[in-house]
Amino acid sequence: MTLEVHPSEKWFFGSSSRELQGIEEGEDNLIYKVAVHVAKELGKELPPCHVTMTSDIPLARGLGSSAAAIVAGIELANQLTGEPLTVEEKVRFSSLWEGHPDNVAASVYGGLVIGTHTEESTHVLYGGVPEVDLVLLVPSEELKTKKARGVLPSELSYKHAVRASSVANVLVAGLLQNDWESVGKMMSEDLFHHPYRRELVPHLEEVIQVVREETKAYGAALSGAGPTMLCLAPLHQGEEIQNKLQRHFPSFEVLHLRPAKEGIQVKKGIQNKEASAQIS
Ligand SMILES: Nc1ncnc2c1ncn2[C@@H]1O[C@H](COP(=O)(O)OP(=O)(O)O)[C@@H](O)[C@H]1O
Ligand SMILES: N[C@@H](CCOP(=O)(O)O)C(=O)O
Numbered sequence: 001m002t003l004e005v006h007p008s009e010k011w012f013f014g015s016s017s018r019e020l021q022g023i024e025e026g027e028d029n030l031i032y033k034v035a036v037h038v039a040k041e042l043g044k045e046l047p048p049c050h051v052t053m054t055s056d057i058p059l060a061r062g063l064g065s066s067a068a069a070i071v072a073g074i075e076l077a078n079q080l081t082g083e084p085l086t087v088e089e090k091v092r093f094s095s096l097w098e099g100h101p102d103n104v105a106a107s108v109y110g111g112l113v114i115g116t117h118t119e120e121s122t123h124v125l126y127g128g129v130p131e132v133d134l135v136l137l138v139p140s141e142e143l144k145t146k147k148a149r150g151v152l153p154s155e156l157s158y159k160h161a162v163r164a165s166s167v168a169n170v171l172v173a174g175l176l177q178n179d180w181e182s183v184g185k186m187m188s189e190d191l192f193h194h195p196y197r198r199e200l201v202p203h204l205e206e207v208i209q210v211v212r213e214e215t216k217a218y219g220a221a222l223s224g225a226g227p228t229m230l231c232l233a234p235l236h237q238g239e240e241i242q243n244k245l246q247r248h249f250p251s252f253e254v255l256h257l258r259p260a261k262e263g264i265q266v267k268k269g270i271q272n273k274e275a276s277a278q279i280s
Contacts, residue, residue, distance in 0.1 A: 003031070003076060005031040008050035017181035019065070023053070027257055030066065034073025035080070038093055046082040051076070051135040058253075060142035062224030067103030070094045075264050075279045090264070091115075095122045101172035103224060114172060116196060127176060129261050133238025135217060135231040137207055137252040139243060141207040143200055148225035151196050156248040184219025188212060201227045203249065209246055215241045 013029040015021075017148040023029065027036075030244070039046045053072075073092050075174045085093070087108060094104035101115035105124040115124035156164070166191050174182035188208045198204045201222065207229045213221040216237050223230035233241050242256040267278040 001053065001057060001065075001072060002278060004052040004054075004276065004278050005073050005076065005079070006050045006276045008048050011048045011051075013051045013053060015055070017053065017055045019055050019058055020053055030069045031073040031076065034070050034094075034097055035077040037097070038074050038077035038085075039081055041093070042077070042081055042084060044077075046077060046080050049076075049080070058138055058228075060144050061138050061228045062143065062145075062148070062222060062226045063136070063138070063228055064103035064107065064224060066145070067094070067098055067107050070097050070263060071104055071107040072279055075266065078267060079277055079279065082242060091124050092122045095124075106260075108263045110260040112259065114175075127256075130175070130232075130259050131178070131235055132180060132218075132259070133233040133235055134257045134259065135233055135238050135239075135241050135245060136223065136255045136257065137203075137220075137229045137231075137249055138255060139201075139203075139227045139252055141227065143225065143227040145225040148197055148200060148227075152199060153196065154191070160191065167191055180218045180232060180234070184212070184217065187219040187221035187232070190221055193225075197222060197226050201229070203252075204229060207245075207249065211241075211245070213247075215243050215244055 010028055011032055013031060015023060015024070026118055035046060055065070055068070057063050057068055061151045071090065074090050076091070090103050090108050091101060093116045094108065095101040098104050101117045101122055101124050105113040105115050109126050112127035112131040113124050114127055115122065167186050171186035174180070174186060191249050194204065204222065208220045211217045211231050217231040217233040219245050220231045221230050231241065238256040242254050246254040265280045267274055
């Protein structure tokens with residue numbers, strides 16, 4: 001997502017991106033709310049701006065559109081108040097707003113991040129840029145994160161938690177050793193989310209099976225809280241897998257992407273004699 005920011009007499013958030021049609025244009029916009037909250041925490045006020053948003057992230061599909069908007073709001077406040085924030089503070093502010101660092105830290109750093117978060121502290125490690133292709137199966141229906149959280153149990157038995165953590169631990173070890181076969185296997189065996197969210201994502205089991213048995217992808221899992229399903233694939237094989245999965249699952253939009261190499265980027269310039277900035 002990119003914001004183009006110009007000084008203005010009043011706040012306005014506009015976009016011609018298909019994904020952002022119908023998004024709030026005034027002070028009820030999420031980016032504005034986050035920016036004002038951060039400025040207030042810093043004891044500053046923000047000058048009104050005209051903000052043009054461009055995004056190709058589908059909303060409410062488990063692809064982190066809210067995280068991108070939150071991080072954009074934090075960087076907007078950072079730029080308009082003289083850049084007082086460190087990278088760690090940006091991750092902390094955004095994790096507090098989103099409730100977890102999973103997507104916001106990835107938006108700040110780019111690449112792979114692994115994090116933990118409570119109201120008291122946030123701890124995120126950057127794991128570099130994985131050398132894999134990504135193939136995404138995006139359903140046409142939205143699934144709000146709040147609804148996907150609602151089907152999770154409030155408690156897990158000790159035995160289940162130990163087993164589920166061991167799967168997650170091997171997955172992280174695989175990510176850090178570039179052992180993609182192990183990563184793919186552990187993705188498919190998730191015990192924290194899949195057993196509960198499959199009722200909201202009816203094709204999940206079928207996709208996991210087809211991906212593992214009929215493609216060269218390492219494995220598949222829910223992306224974020226779903227309903228998008230994410231496959232990790234060997235480098236340069238994503239396009240072939242994308243075409244195969246698109247034929248198999250015509251009702252989904254199947255995308256082929258690469259992990260982002262960069263997180264927040266800011267370009268400053270002078271246009272039409274007005275100061276302007278671009279935040280991506
Ligand atoms: N550019 C944006 N401006 C304002 N709000 C946004 C923007 N992008 C996303 N959002 C908000 O985030 C919501 C989606 O968040 P969520 O349900 O967590 O799904 P996800 O983050 O997986 O896309 C949208 O419905 C919208 O309210
Ligand atoms: N990983 C968390 C949060 C997912 O959020 P989203 O915005 O990517 O849907 C979870 O699974 O609840």
